[in-house]
Amino acid sequence: MTALWVAIIGVTIASAAIKATGPLLVGGKELPDKANAVIALLAPALLTALVVTETFGEDGHLVLDARAVGVGVAALALAFRAPVLLAVVLAALTTALLRAFS
Amino acid sequence: MRNGAGEHGDGYVGGARAALPFALATFALGVSFGVLSRSLGWGVVAPIVFSVITFSGSAQFAVAAVLGGGGGALSAIVAAILLNARFLPMGVAVAPFLKGGPLRRALEGQAVVDASWALASRGGGRFDRDFMIGATLPQVVAWIGGTVIGVFASGVVGDVERLGLDVIFPAFFMALLMEELRGGKVTLAAALIAAALSLVLVPLLPPGVPVIAACAAALLGLREWSS
Numbered sequence: 001m002t003a004l005w006v007a008i009i010g011v012t013i014a015s016a017a018i019k020a021t022g023p024l025l026v027g028g029k030e031l032p033d034k035a036n037a038v039i040a041l042l043a044p045a046l047l048t049a050l051v052v053t054e055t056f057g058e059d060g061h062l063v064l065d066a067r068a069v070g071v072g073v074a075a076l077a078l079a080f081r082a083p084v085l086l087a088v089v090l091a092a093l094t095t096a097l098l099r100a101f102s
Numbered sequence: 103m104r105n106g107a108g109e110h111g112d113g114y115v116g117g118a119r120a121a122l123p124f125a126l127a128t129f130a131l132g133v134s135f136g137v138l139s140r141s142l143g144w145g146v147v148a149p150i151v152f153s154v155i156t157f158s159g160s161a162q163f164a165v166a167a168v169l170g171g172g173g174g175a176l177s178a179i180v181a182a183i184l185l186n187a188r189f190l191p192m193g194v195a196v197a198p199f200l201k202g203g204p205l206r207r208a209l210e211g212q213a214v215v216d217a218s219w220a221l222a223s224r225g226g227g228r229f230d231r232d233f234m235i236g237a238t239l240p241q242v243v244a245w246i247g248g249t250v251i252g253v254f255a256s257g258v259v260g261d262v263e264r265l266g267l268d269v270i271f272p273a274f275f276m277a278l279l280m281e282e283l284r285g286g287k288v289t290l291a292a293a294l295i296a297a298a299l300s301l302v303l304v305p306l307l308p309p310g311v312p313v314i315a316a317c318a319a320a321l322l323g324l325r326e327w328s329s
Contacts, residue, residue, distance in 0.1 A: 004148055006175035007165050011182040012156045018186050020208035022193025023200050027207065030198055036227035037323035039195040043223045044289045045296035046188060047279040049316035050216060052300040053309075054272040062304055067269050074273035075280070084277040085123055091273035096266030 066102070070095030117221065117236025124217040124237075127270035129244035131159050134267075135166070136252020142170045146253050153249035157242055158215075160185045164309065185310030191317055192219050199231045213238040220278045225285065288326055295319035 031039070055071045056062045074091035078084070110119035132153065139149035152162055161182035168178040193211050196219065200210040213235045222234035283290055296319040303312035 003175040003178075004144060004169060007169060007178040007182075008148065008152045008156070010175065010179040011158075011161050011165055012152075014179060014183050015156055015158050015161055015186050015189075016212060018183070019189050019193050019211045019214050021190055021211075022195070023197045023207035023211035024204055026194055026197035027204070028198060028200075031194075031227070034324065034327050035194075037327035038320045039191075039227035039323070040225065040285075041289065041292040041320035041323045042191060042195055042317060043220055044279060044282040044285070044293045045317050045319040046192070046216075046313070047220060047275050047282060048293040048296040048319075049300045049313040050275045051272050051279060052297050052316075053304060053313055054275070055269075056301070057304045057309070057312075060305060060309065062301065066266070067272065070266060070269040071272045071276055074269075075276050078277055078280050084274070087277060088123065088127075088270055088273045091269045092266035094266070095269045096264065099264060099266065 066095045066098035069098055112230075113232045114236030114239075117218070117230070117233035117238075118240050120221050120233070121217060121237035121240050124221075124274060125240040125244040127267070127274060128159070128241045129248040130265075130267040130270065132245045132248020133252035133255075134248075135159065135162055136249040136254075137256040138163075138166050138170075138252075139249075140253055140256040142166060149253050150246070150249055153246050157212075157245055158182070158186060159245065160310070181308065181310070184308055184314075187310065187314050188317065189214055195219075195227065196222070196229045196231070196234065199229045201231065210235065215241060217241065217274065217278075220275070220282075223282075288322060292319045292322045295322065 051071065055067050056064065058065075070091040070093075073094045074087040077087040077090050082090075110116045135153070136149055139152075140146075152165075156162060164181040164185050165178040168181050169175075192214050196211070196214060197207070200207045202210070210231070215238055218234045218237035218241065219229075221237050222230045224230055279293065283293060296316040299316040299319060300312045303315050306312075307315070
């Protein structure tokens, strides 16, 4: 059980340090325009990467399964201006149904 | 209107309201983390302490995966660092909008989690500090509460995957992404590059690294800036 506690404490310290680094380095300074131009695109890049890895990634492989269909249904619903909550519920329902019948 | 702002009001309360749907997803994930850690023989105390002091779904699941697969503490810590390294550029991005001296800023930086950070993004590299902190609070409560319930009710709770709950997060991120994509052609180009990078890198690199590498797509902003 010691390995578990070492991991818990190590991960907690590492995670807190990662999150503290940016605020400590940058402080209250305004970032240069150059940096802002990059940061403005960070959100779409990061969100895309999270969608792709959480939809198609599994244990270091790319897989096409019920998750992809669910997220696809959500995207379609959102494109047709459905409320976000409805789109998400449809995604979960689709994925659950596909899994139930496969 | 960008993301949740306006629709839910401003400030801490607005952020908390905007994050409620995410908190539901976080709760489901917390329950599955609790169930998983019981199945690994972690007992009751360790998983709950873990969720309280770390509050990081991706890192905690990584530790469970590594230790559960027979790996050691060091491998588990490295996996968690790789997964959470994305919080470094995200922390740099919000840094100018936090308040107080170094210690307080470092503390406020702990409120950076994916959903809150994206909800608080106001475009052009600006962030709403109050909105972000408000958005993180319900997710903290949901994560810890979910873990506690999962740990104690591990026998009763069914498989979270069977209910399709694991697609809640990618579906929510898709919703935030589609808001972002209204930002124009450069935004779309950055998203497409990020998608291509993640697809190519997922089979090649350990989990977490493709997400950080895909953030390099944001460097496209340098071209815009120089032109």
